[in-house]
Amino acid sequence: MVKITPLGATGHNVTRIGLGLAALGRPGYINLGHDSDLSGRTDHAALEQHAHWVLDAAYSMGIRYFDTARSYGDGEAFLGRWLDKQPVIESELTVSSKWGYRYVADWRIDADVHEVKEHDLGTLNRQYGESRERLGDRLDIYQIHSATIESGVLANGPVLDRLAELRADGVLIGLSTSGPHQSETIRRAIAVERDGMPLFATVQATWNLLEPSAGAALAAASDAGLGVIVKEAVANGRLTSRDRESSAVLRDSFPDHSPDTVAIAAVLAQPWADTVLSGAATTEQLASNLAAREVARSLAADLPDIAEEPAAYWSRRSRLAWT
Numbered sequence: 001m002v003k004i005t006p007l008g009a010t011g012h013n014v015t016r017i018g019l020g021l022a023a024l025g026r027p028g029y030i031n032l033g034h035d036s037d038l039s040g041r042t043d044h045a046a047l048e049q050h051a052h053w054v055l056d057a058a059y060s061m062g063i064r065y066f067d068t069a070r071s072y073g074d075g076e077a078f079l080g081r082w083l084d085k086q087p088v089i090e091s092e093l094t095v096s097s098k099w100g101y102r103y104v105a106d107w108r109i110d111a112d113v114h115e116v117k118e119h120d121l122g123t124l125n126r127q128y129g130e131s132r133e134r135l136g137d138r139l140d141i142y143q144i145h146s147a148t149i150e151s152g153v154l155a156n157g158p159v160l161d162r163l164a165e166l167r168a169d170g171v172l173i174g175l176s177t178s179g180p181h182q183s184e185t186i187r188r189a190i191a192v193e194r195d196g197m198p199l200f201a202t203v204q205a206t207w208n209l210l211e212p213s214a215g216a217a218l219a220a221a222s223d224a225g226l227g228v229i230v231k232e233a234v235a236n237g238r239l240t241s242r243d244r245e246s247s248a249v250l251r252d253s254f255p256d257h258s259p260d261t262v263a264i265a266a267v268l269a270q271p272w273a274d275t276v277l278s279g280a281a282t283t284e285q286l287a288s289n290l291a292a293r294e295v296a297r298s299l300a301a302d303l304p305d306i307a308e309e310p311a312a313y314w315s316r317r318s319r320l321a322w323t
Helices: 034-038 044-060 075-084 087-092 121-138 157-168 182-191 215-223 248-253 259-268 283-290 292-300 310-318
Strands: 004-006 013-015 017-020 065-067 094-099 101-103 115-117 141-147 172-177 202-206 227-231 275-278
Touching (some): 013 017, 017 044, 017 283, 075 121, 121 157, 141 157, 141 202, 157 172, 172 182, 182 202, 215 227, 248 259, 259 275, 275 283, 283 292
Parallel strands (some): 017 275, 094 141, 202 227, 227 275
Antiparallel strands (some): 004 013, 101 115
């Protein structure tokens, strides 16, 4: 039986664990060991087939929330064509995407630059059209990709006005955040209004045992009725067996569970977290991530404090290699 939960006060339901396509829509990503996950399946056709295998497994294992972005290579197109094969399940699903980054790696893993941030009105209008072309009316949530105070997007009147127009057309408006000042961004977003009502219905933020600094702000967002979506729960692979140093405490404290299972269970134990995204690139990783659903309550009281200073965490993340 598929278990669903309300996504804040949005009126949409999601499963407690969703699937993000950051590692499935393009040949390179910053997850540790990503190259071995794909095992050479990096041309467009092979990667799309691989993504569809993982999407099939996710659906069969009870996932009903899927998240992608314009900058995830062909992630939107892969998801859209998978949905085309599943017309009977569309009503069960919640689909989100994001605008504000442009994929520029040209399908090369060794590219010097993979994504470029562009939070202007022209990019919003262009990318919204592209997202609709790939996902059609199945797009439920459209998010600013990696909003920060520094990018100025939360003070850009024309962009916010346009997002309010999209909301009036029936799509929920959200934002994702990143960086050591996520809390400030989240609190600023909660206060943004258009037409006398809050503009943002959801927030997607990084929270994990190494970087939990946004927790209080996410609790405030939840209290304000926003749906809270957690990303990077396994810290781009650092809280998996692939990083024996970072995951050592989890392995020692919970020898009967994989570190990634514990890391995702930690998110599920947070009362403000509606759903957490698995970033799995293989069906084996997905199964290990989903095991968190069964152990979240039993592990919650014993979770270790392994938090790093936010600036140090984000500095290290910025140095992770695309593989």
